[in-house]
Structures are given as C-alpha cells and as structure tokens.
Amino acid sequence: MVPGRSRIVGDSPVRKDAFEKVTGKARFVDDLSVEGAWVGRTVRSSEAHARLRAIRFDPAFDWSTVVVVTAADIPGENVIAAIADDQPCLVDGVIRHAAEPVAVIAAPDDRTAGEALRHVSLDTESLTPVLDHESSDQALKSYEILKGDVERGLAEADLIVEGTYRVGHQEQMYIEPQGIIAIPRQDGMLVQGSLQCPFYVHKALTRVLGLAGDEVVVAQTVTGGAFGGKEEYPSMIAAHAALAARKAGRPVRIVYDRREDVRATTKRHPATVRHRTGVMRDGRIVAMDVEVVMDGGAYVTLTPVVLSRGTIHAAGAYRCANTRIRSRAVMTNTPPNGAFRGFGAPQTLFAVERQMDRVARALGLSPLEVRRKNLIGVGDTTATGQLLTDSVGAREVLEAVATAGNVELRHAELENKPRVDGAHLARGLGLSVYLHGAGFTGSGEAHLRGKAAVALGRDGRFEVQVGSTEMGQGARTVLAQIAAEELGVPLDDVDVVTPDTSIVPDSGPTVASRTTMIVGSVVREAAAALGAELGAAYPSLELRAAAREHAIERGPLRVLREYRPPPDVRWDDAAYRGDAYPVYGYGANVVEVEVDLDTLQVEVTRCLAAADVGKAIHPQLVEGQVQGGTLQALAWGYLEELVLKDGRVQNDRMTNYLIPTTLDTPPIETILVERPYVRGPFGAKGVGELPMDGAAAALASAISQALGVEVDTLPATPERLLDLVRGSR
Amino acid sequence: MISFVLNGQPVSVQAGGLSRLIDVLRHELGLTGTKEGCGEGECGACSVLVDGQVVNSCLLPVCQVDGSTVQTIEGIGGDDLDLLQRAFMEHGGTQCGMCTPGMIVAAKALIDAGGAPSLDDVREGLAGNLCRCTGYAKILDAVLAAAAARREEAT
Numbered sequence A: 001m002v003p004g005r006s007r008i009v010g011d012s013p014v015r016k017d018a019f020e021k022v023t024g025k026a027r028f029v030d031d032l033s034v035e036g037a038w039v040g041r042t043v044r045s046s047e048a049h050a051r052l053r054a055i056r057f058d059p060a061f062d063w064s065t066v067v068v069v070t071a072a073d074i075p076g077e078n079v080i081a082a083i084a085d086d087q088p089c090l091v092d093g094v095i096r097h098a099a100e101p102v103a104v105i106a107a108p109d110d111r112t113a114g115e116a117l118r119h120v121s122l123d124t125e126s127l128t129p130v131l132d133h134e135s136s137d138q139a140l141k142s143y144e145i146l147k148g149d150v151e152r153g154l155a156e157a158d159l160i161v162e163g164t165y166r167v168g169h170q171e172q173m174y175i176e177p178q179g180i181i182a183i184p185r186q187d188g189m190l191v192q193g194s195l196q197c198p199f200y201v202h203k204a205l206t207r208v209l210g211l212a213g214d215e216v217v218v219a220q221t222v223t224g225g226a227f228g229g230k231e232e233y234p235s236m237i238a239a240h241a242a243l244a245a246r247k248a249g250r251p252v253r254i255v256y257d258r259r260e261d262v263r264a265t266t267k268r269h270p271a272t273v274r275h276r277t278g279v280m281r282d283g284r285i286v287a288m289d290v291e292v293v294m295d296g297g298a299y300v301t302l303t304p305v306v307l308s309r310g311t312i313h314a315a316g317a318y319r320c321a322n323t324r325i326r327s328r329a330v331m332t333n334t335p336p337n338g339a340f341r342g343f344g345a346p347q348t349l350f351a352v353e354r355q356m357d358r359v360a361r362a363l364g365l366s367p368l369e370v371r372r373k374n375l376i377g378v379g380d381t382t383a384t385g386q387l388l389t390d391s392v393g394a395r396e397v398l399e400a401v402a403t404a405g406n407v408e409l410r411h412a413e414l415e416n417k418p419r420v421d422g423a424h425l426a427r428g429l430g431l432s433v434y435l436h437g438a439g440f441t442g443s444g445e446a447h448l449r450g451k452a453a454v455a456l457g458r459d460g461r462f463e464v465q466v467g468s469t470e471m472g473q474g475a476r477t478v479l480a481q482i483a484a485e486e487l488g489v490p491l492d493d494v495d496v497v498t499p500d501t502s503i504v505p506d507s508g509p510t511v512a513s514r515t516t517m518i519v520g521s522v523v524r525e526a527a528a529a530l531g532a533e534l535g536a537a538y539p540s541l542e543l544r545a546a547a548r549e550h551a552i553e554r555g556p557l558r559v560l561r562e563y564r565p566p567p568d569v570r571w572d573d574a575a576y577r578g579d580a581y582p583v584y585g586y587g588a589n590v591v592e593v594e595v596d597l598d599t600l601q602v603e604v605t606r607c608l609a610a611a612d613v614g615k616a617i618h619p620q621l622v623e624g625q626v627q628g629g630t631l632q633a634l635a636w637g638y639l640e641e642l643v644l645k646d647g648r649v650q651n652d653r654m655t656n657y658l659i660p661t662t663l664d665t666p667p668i669e670t671i672l673v674e675r676p677y678v679r680g681p682f683g684a685k686g687v688g689e690l691p692m693d694g695a696a697a698a699l700a701s702a703i704s705q706a707l708g709v710e711v712d713t714l715p716a717t718p719e720r721l722l723d724l725v726r727g728s729r
Numbered sequence B: 001m002i003s004f005v006l007n008g009q010p011v012s013v014q015a016g017g018l019s020r021l022i023d024v025l026r027h028e029l030g031l032t033g034t035k036e037g038c039g040e041g042e043c044g045a046c047s048v049l050v051d052g053q054v055v056n057s058c059l060l061p062v063c064q065v066d067g068s069t070v071q072t073i074e075g076i077g078g079d080d081l082d083l084l085q086r087a088f089m090e091h092g093g094t095q096c097g098m099c100t101p102g103m104i105v106a107a108k109a110l111i112d113a114g115g116a117p118s119l120d121d122v123r124e125g126l127a128g129n130l131c132r133c134t135g136y137a138k139i140l141d142a143v144l145a146a147a148a149a150r151r152e153e154a155t
C-alpha cells in the first residue's frame, strides 16, 4: 500500500451490520428463543424512602408455580458493583427510591408472572424523602478546580456578569427497552443481553453470585440503542435474571416494557450551575467563577465521574487566566442518575454558553464577537492547566457555522427587527461553541490499559477481538476499517466478533467517546504487528496471500496489544490539574427558531452542526452521530421533560415523555472539520458525545432572542416560556 | 381459527382473537423482525402492512386481520433486497436497527402509493415511526433515493 494513501479509511462503505438490520434478521435480546426459559418480573417499591418491614405474599396465589428471589437468596454480596458499592441488588432494609427492586419473580409465562406480581405487597414504614437536589445536604462527591486568582480577576474586571442555569433529567429512550437472559450452566452462568459494557456486567455478576471470573460469561446481543443508558443498569437486570435462573434451575428472561424501563433505569443528572464572570470592556474574560450542583439520585453509581467530566467542561471552550470551578453532587431519594451521552458535560456547557450570551448582552457585543474574542486555541491552557498543542479545531468549527449560517447578518437582522404588535410569530437565532474531552478523564486510560486483539483465522480472514460493543454507533464497521486499512486488505476480509467475555480481551467500556480513538488505536497497533509477523513469515508474498499461506501452513495467529498512555500526558488526581484528556473534539451549532406567540410552541427551522473529529474514518457514520446527537440535544432543550412527583416518575410512556418525530426535526446540516490528532488512529478523535453538548444552548439562545427573555432553564416548554414572558412585561 | 395471508403464504393461527397481532407474529409464527418499542401505538417499531396500509401491530387484535393480507419486514425483499432496503444500507438509514423494520415497512407503503413523494411527504409518512439514533436525516435520504430509483425502474 502506498503510505499515506488510504482506500478504506475516509470512505463510507456499507456498515457491517446493515444487511441483518434492514432485513429484520438481526436478533435483539427479546428475539432470542431459549429452550425452557421462564419470564422474570421485578417487584419494586412505590415509595421514595421507607423502611421495608416485610414482603407479603398473598396466600390466594399458588406460590408453588413460581420462583421468588429476595435479598436472602443472594449467594454472594447484595451489591451492584460500581464506584462505591452502595447500591443493593435487592432492597434489604431501607428503600431509597421509588421503583427500587425488592424481589424478583420468575414464572413459566408472562401471565403467571404478572398474576404473581399482583399478589405481592410491601409492608413499609415511610421515611421522609429528600427530593430536591438544591436543598439536599447529602453530598456524595465534590471537586474544586483552581487556576490563577479568581478573586483578583473579579476585582480587576470592568464588569461582573452573573447567571444561574438549570437543566432537568433526560431519558435515553433507546427504542429497544433493556433486557437480559440468564442461562445456568453446569460450571456457572451465561448471560446474554442488550448492554454496553460486558465486563461491567461480568464483574457485577461474580460479586452477586459469588462465582469466579471464569464461571461467568457475558455476551452481548444486538443492542437497540444505549446512549449511556445501558452502561450500568444491565448489571442490575443481569443480577436479577441470574439469581432467578439459579433458583429456578432454568434460563430466565427479563425484558422490561417501556414503562418499567423509564421508571427504573438511570437518566441524565439534573443540574444547577451558577456563573460569575469578570469581563473587560473590550470583551476579554478575565475571571470565571462557577459552581455546579448535580442530582445524583439515591445511589452513587457513576455520579463521581459524571460530575468530574461536568466540572472539567464547566469553563467551556474559552481561555481565561483566573478560573475557579467548585462542584458537588448530592443524593436525593429519586432513581439513580447515571450515564447519558455527554456524561455531565452537556449540563455545564449549556450553562457556560448561556452565560456567554449574557456577557455579550452586557457588553453590547454580538454572541459571535464575544466568542471570537475568548475562544481557546493552540498555546492556550484549559481550566485544569492543560496546554493545547495541536488538533484544536475550535476556531474552524465556529467560523464554519458562522459562515454557513450567515450569523453576523442574520443575528443583527433578527435583533433589530421591530416587534410588531399582534404578530403571531417571533424568530430568533442562537449560537454555541464547545469542546468535549475524548477518552477517559485524567489517568483513567492509564489505569485501564484497554486491550484489543487482531487474529488471523483458519480461513485466512481476519478478526478484530474487542470488548467494545456495537450499539448502533458503528463501532463494528469502524474498527474493521481501521484493521483492514492497516493490514492493507479489503474490508470484507475483516470481521469484528460479537463481544463475549470468554473470547474477547477487556478493551474497557464502550463509553466516553473512546472506542474509535483509544480502542481503535490499539486495534491499529495489533493489526500492524500482525501484518509485520505475516510479512516476516512470507516476505515475498503480498499480505493477503501471506495470510492465506500462513493459515494453511502454520494455522491461526493472534496478536494482543494494550493501550500505552502517551508519556507526556500528565494528570494530578489530587489537585485536579493537568491533562484532563488526551485531546478534545470541538463543536459548534447555529439554531434558528420560530416561536408561536399564541401558544409559545417552538419550531426549530434551521440547525447547523460543525464537528472537529480529527479524521472521519467513516464520514457517513460520523454524520449519523452528529445528526442523531444534535437532535437529542435539541429535544432536551425544549421537548423532553421528566416529571417526578413524590420521587416517582409520572410520565413513563412514549405518549407523555416526548422524543422528536420526523415532523419535529429540522434538517440538521453537518459540517465535518478534520484537525488530525497524531495519536488517534489515522488522526481520529472521539465523536460520540460531542454532538450532545451544544445544540440545547443554541436553541435556548434563539428562543431568548425571539421572545426578548433569557431562557436559563431547560426544557423551554411553553409553560416555562409563558412564565418568562409574563415576568418580563 | 384466524386465517390470513402472511408475506404471500396463507396461514391459520389458533390464537385467541384478542391476542395482539405483534405477539402472534413474534411468538406463534416466529417472525421476530417486527419489534416492540412501546406497546401503545407511539413508536411504530411494530409497523406492518395490513392490506397495504401501515398499522401498529401492537394495537391490533389478531381477529381483525382475519381474511386480510399481512406483510412484515420478512416479506419485503427476500434474498434479493428491496430497493428500500438497499437504499437504507447505502445511505446510512440504520444505526441500532431497532426502528429499521418498522421504518422500512412504513416507507414501503409510501413508495407503493407511487408518484414522486416530496421530502415533506416522506416526513409526513414516517411521522408515526420514532428513531432515537439517526436524527432521521439519513432515513429520509434513503426513502427519497428509493422512491427515485423506483420511478427510474418504472420508466
């Protein structure tokens, strides 16, 4: 292959799983028929906080026809292994949130299981729940990032601008609800299901079941969307299914219906963010003082790392010499919040982007001018003191949307348009620019050392073996492209195996925009090493021929590699200073809206999304990520609202928790910017989460301009807008 | 006994008349290409064609298809893929794939109606099918491309 000339990377071949998906042949968890499998259902609390005195089983039901699992049946530890190990698998003593699992019932069929469920009741003594994160004093984690001298910066500023921003929960609403099948085996337990992180589930199961690592096998089934929502909760469902399967002595399937999924599984953390920004008359920001409070819900789960990412991103894509970010996550008696695309960053980036608009207004500058003046670039340092040296596309993405959206002119035009009495429509334009750290935070990748293998099979074809999962984003295709490109063989010669913990090495979880960039770089190394070995064995042959010869004459060959963190990436976990991420992706949005002045319904009429992804390995998939993520961000901004009452989710259906339909969706014009990252495979940086970070802020900004108010709380529902409009009169 | 033509083949099922069509398809007849995303008529993952019309099979009692023609994703294309399926593959119209069978079924009704659907026609025609992954853009591209290819084939 000619060096530097790529044929597979940068092209958009048909994705590897397309055929099975367009024909309906793809087998999702609920499509698998497993001989003799029973159905599992979960008994849940209806109260947010209570002491559990007893579980009552109505004698009117014939309990000999089913199997019941309670905390007393757990052979190992009653814990879902996570950061703090504080969440029980089944309540034993104290209920800490509504919909918390208390028992599992397995029955031969749906009807019997449902009947049994109706004959269980909980004898409880109510306790007083904490429901509001702003008034919770139960902090579960806090961080402080300090740079320069924020008090001095504020004292020297010409002007101090203050703002408080609030965002609510967001439900992932993958179209495939969660589900797991547990199959007892002579030597342990096999678990199959819809999940993001097979090794997380594996670890959780060994703890709950008290089994050794090799006695538990976790295999992924085709996964119908995840967005972070299948990062941690599958461990819970797998534990329930496995416990029931163990007791019943037969396979047990637990597949949630939509309502149970929405009520029980993790969501995006609600947050409150306060900003005090010191600015000079010329538009320069000299001090940023930020305070973040996130609602962790009832258990620690992944909250410390969500808060960490949110904290690090709280200063946005701006340079500022004096920065202080203080954050804390608190507990409430609501279902635990967890991973959702963006992982804390969308919350704090929303706040900083709205704050920039406020700064612009205070200075009489346009939103574009204030961003141009303060935008981070090569040679600048982030809030944690990370010096940016290369692959910084911040300015390119901002200018790309500014040009394509004709922002200077459009914004001024809409700003100066006289308000017409009796008009029924108001228009506005909003802008945002942001960054997203790719890969784990801080020393995460160094600790994890994700592994990947590339193998030559007996048939002369290649196989990528990773724990990274395909959940729709296209990992299977992209990782195959990387290996094929590196080996110099056609894409068809390379497959990516379905993750199964007994076969694949632990590449780390499929999260944090790390799969293409981090795991992809390890795949590339493994492929290069395998190619070199084959080349050495048959120096006179082309690689493909060498592979065939090797397969025939010497058999299969496998090369395993692990991630080696670059030596110059330094992070101090105690001080929270240093290189928070190996590199950042950059994004920008322009959103235009029309607001109906009678109903205050918002319509997004235009949306631009630029993303600096380093190198688009598969441009069509990258565009798909940008379009899908941007729509989720827009919808979080005005459509999606989770309603809790007494800690219970009130809108647990698709009819009352709305996600966008085709009719709510504007064309999302994507612009891909490629500022290669030298250590990413072929220059690629992570892209999965970036598109979730900025569209809500641009939307809120556009609505603000349209109505002449400041939209500081999401979602911007007609009810909220009415209050704002009334308040501004 | 309820009898209908399923993907071109006559079938008879013993199921209770109030059983949902989706359950009969998936559990009795083993056609798991039809998906359940909500069970209440909101997501369209369970879309099938009954006498050429798109319906949500999660809402339909099976007795209502007695004597009708039912087409599911398994009945579209066969080994030789349908234009629509090829267009979804080429244009990136599927990501996780959970909405895809329903989308293709709904789009099939739209395309079979003939004519030259506009972007707005397609948006309208797929408004009952939710996708959480794609942002719809590439699904719309795929359907428009398939409609154009169909017209080309016809001429």
Ligand code: FES
Residues within 6 Å of the ligand: B035, B036, B037, B038, B039, B040, B041, B042, B043, B044, B045, B046, B047, B056, B057, B058, B059
């Ligand atoms: S499952 Fe039928 S519409 Fe959602």
Ligand code: FES
Residues within 6 Å of the ligand: A175, A224, A225, A472, B093, B094, B095, B096, B097, B098, B099, B100, B130, B131, B132, B133, B134
């Ligand atoms: S592709 Fe995942 S829901 Fe449409």
